[in-house]
Amino acid sequence: xATDDHYVIIGNGPSGNRAGEILQANDPEARITIISDESVPxxxxxxxxxxxxxYVKEEDLMVETGLDPDRIRMxxxxxxxxxxxxNSRIFLRHMEKVRYTRLIIAAGGRPxxxxxxxxxxxxxxxxxxxxxxxxxxxxxNKAEKFFVIGGDLxxxxxxxxxxxxxxxxxxxxxxxxxxxFELKPDMTAAVCRNLEPLxxxxxxxxxxxxxxxxxxxxxVTTANGEARQADMxxxxxxxxxxxxxxAGQGIDMDHGILVDEYLRTNIDNIYACGSCAQIxxxxxxxxxxSVGWPNAVIQGETxxxxxxxxxxxxxxxxxxxxxxxxVRVRTSWWExxxxxxxxxxxxxxxxx
Ligand SMILES: Cc1cc2nc3c(=O)[nH]c(=O)nc-3n(C[C@H](O)[C@H](O)[C@H](O)COP(=O)(O)OP(=O)(O)OC[C@H]3O[C@@H](n4cnc5c(N)ncnc54)[C@H](O)[C@@H]3O)c2cc1C
Numbered sequence: 001x002a003t004d005d006h007y008v009i010i011g012n013g014p015s016g017n018r019a020g021e022i023l024q025a026n027d028p029e030a031r032i033t034i035i036s037d038e039s040v041p042x043x044x045x046x047x048x049x050x051x052x053x054x055y056v057k058e059e060d061l062m063v064e065t066g067l068d069p070d071r072i073r074m075x076x077x078x079x080x081x082x083x084x085x086x087n088s089r090i091f092l093r094h095m096e097k098v099r100y101t102r103l104i105i106a107a108g109g110r111p112x113x114x115x116x117x118x119x120x121x122x123x124x125x126x127x128x129x130x131x132x133x134x135x136x137x138x139x140x141n142k143a144e145k146f147f148v149i150g151g152d153l154x155x156x157x158x159x160x161x162x163x164x165x166x167x168x169x170x171x172x173x174x175x176x177x178x179x180x181f182e183l184k185p186d187m188t189a190a191v192c193r194n195l196e197p198l199x200x201x202x203x204x205x206x207x208x209x210x211x212x213x214x215x216x217x218x219x220v221t222t223a224n225g226e227a228r229q230a231d232m233x234x235x236x237x238x239x240x241x242x243x244x245x246x247a248g249q250g251i252d253m254d255h256g257i258l259v260d261e262y263l264r265t266n267i268d269n270i271y272a273c274g275s276c277a278q279i280x281x282x283x284x285x286x287x288x289x290s291v292g293w294p295n296a297v298i299q300g301e302t303x304x305x306x307x308x309x310x311x312x313x314x315x316x317x318x319x320x321x322x323x324x325x326x327v328r329v330r331t332s333w334w335e336x337x338x339x340x341x342x343x344x345x346x347x348x349x350x351x352x
Contacts, residue, residue, distance in 0.1 A: 005030035007307065008090060008100035010080050012036035013045075014063075014293050015274030016106035018300030019307075021066045026308055032072045033098065035090070037079035040130050041065065046293070048133045049154070049161045052140050061130070080107075080245050085267045102269045102307050105246060105257055106300060109239030109275040109291070117149070117235060120211040123218055124149070124235040127158060143231035144168060147220045149208045155236030156191070163198040170201040170220075170228050172208055208233075241276040241289060254278055256289045261313045263303040271307055273299035279314060 007023050009016045012034050023032050042063040050056040067074070079093040083103070090098045111126045125139075126132055140162075148159050148171040155171075162169045173188055183191070192202045206224045211233050220228045241256035252258040252266040256278030263271050263279065274296040278287040290299070302314045 003029045005101045006099060007032045007102050007104070008098060009034045009104045009106055010036075010090070011106035011108055011274065011276070012038060012042055012074070012076070013106060013108045013274060013296060014042065015108070015296035015300035015303070016104070017042045017063070017065050017067065018297045019104050019106060019273065019304040020072050022301050022304035023308070024066075024068055024071045026305070030101075033075060033100075034067075034072060035075045035078050035080055035092070035098070037077065038130060039077040041074065041076070043130055045129075046157075048127060048130070049157050052127075052133050052137050053161045053165055054141075083246050083249050083251065083270075085250055085270060088269065100269075103271070104300075104303050104307060105243075105265075105270065105272040105276060106274045106296075106303075107242040107245070107276040108296075110242045111235065111237055112240030113235065113237050117208070117237065123211045123213055124233055126235060127154065128239065139232060141165075145217075145230045145232075146170070147208070147211075147218065147228055147230035147233045148172070149233065149235040149237070152236045152238045155234075156195075158234065158236065159195065159200050160198065163195075163200050169199070170203065170230070171195070172206055172222065173202055173204045239275060239291065241278070243276050254287060256287075258287055262306045262311060263299060263314055264306065271303040273303040 005027070007027075007030050009019050009032070016034055016036070020032060020034050023030065040062070042065050043061040044063055047056045047061050051058065051061055080090050081093045082091040083089075084091065088100050088103075090100065090103070092098065109128075111128050113121055113124075117124065125136055127136065145168045146162055148155060148162075148169060150156070150159075150171050150173045159169050159171050173183065173191065188204050192204050195202050203222060203224070203226060206222045206226065208220055209223045210221050212219045218230050218233050220230060220233060243253055243257050246257060247253065250267065251270065256276050257265060257272040258280070259265055259272050259277050260280045261282055263273050263277065265272055275289065275291055277299065278289045279299075280287050299314055302312050305312055
């Protein structure tokens with residue numbers, strides 16, 4: 001029997017796509033819509049740097065999902081401006097309203113530029129989504145000198161790629177800007193030891209103080225008084241939850257959207273998952289955000305199953321060791337690039 005259910009997912013990253021697969025497989029009747037301001041379907045974010053360098057083709061960025069276009073309406077290139085939980089409606093930027101019966105917010109993260117950098121944000125380039133790399137591919141290939149404001153894991157991958165492309169690179173390493181964890185002094189030293197033989201100049205314990213445009217290039221000065229010229233300045237300040245569109249509408253939020261261990265928000269029919277969610281840990285009695293592809297996938301699964309009536313507690317992705325420039329880091333949030341691959345079956349039985 002057909003139902004009036006309309007499940008809407010905001011975001012088509014790994015968590016939103018996974019939620020869509022689970023809903024599609026387990027509720028044959030409901031209407032399902034995924035809305036994303038990105039113009040392309042799911043792609044591997046960890047391959048974006050290799051795409052810029054030309055090691056990966058555009059088609060190889062794309063993830064083969066289990067989404068059935070006859071079951072799921074994909075609204076790409078459409079930005080959610082506001083949620084109206086009281087009337088279960090979403091307002092899109094182009095003034096359209098979309099009604100939902102249940103909603104999953106899977107809006108991910110965006111570069112979290114610190115206040116100190118906002119004054120020169122117009123001179124900075126970022127690399128966090130497909131749109132960024134399409135815009136940056138050609139300029140990066142043409143440019144010769146780069147200044148990279150570090151840094152997060154993606155920043156490291158980027159400078160190594162630039163070195164492989166035989167570009168001139170100078171990088172700051174700002175431990176507190178390091179995402180997703182704090183870079184300890186021993187790690188900073190190991191990172192410098194690993195990057196310098198590649199020809200990358202590392203200004204450890206220093207940070208960019210100003211960036212000024214001059215004749216099509218940029219002059220960067222640092223807090224310690226160093227001055228460098230660059231054709232492009234990239235910033236990798238880490239990602240922060242992308243939640244501004246949900247603010248002020250009665251949805252509880254702090255750093256991210258606050259959810260309990262079942263990924264439920266304070267509003268009955270709204271769930272949140274992936275990098276935009278700040279999840280309650282009943283053991284620690286505190287909320288924490290998580291990052292990384294595998295966590296996003298597991299959370300998309302859990303949010304969708306709970307939306308359908310299950311009561312699953314979210315578990316972090318299994319602990320592993322991650323190699324960070326010669327330092328072994330124990331983590332349950334970040335998957336090594338080569339391991340982001342096989343997609344699991346989506347039948348509800350396989351999750352019990
Ligand atoms: C360059 C790069 C490399 C990475 N490499 C790795 C790696 O090697 N290993 C690893 O584990 N993790 C990696 N990550 C992190 C990983 O990709 C993220 O943790 C993961 O994508 C988070 O998934 P998500 O579904 O929560 O959000 P996202 O993937 O960020 O997707 C959120 C989606 O919501 C959309 N959206 C946001 N706001 C709105 C709105 N208002 N209206 C409509 N749509 C909206 C966004 O456009 C986006 O499509 C990398 C990230 C980046 C940027």
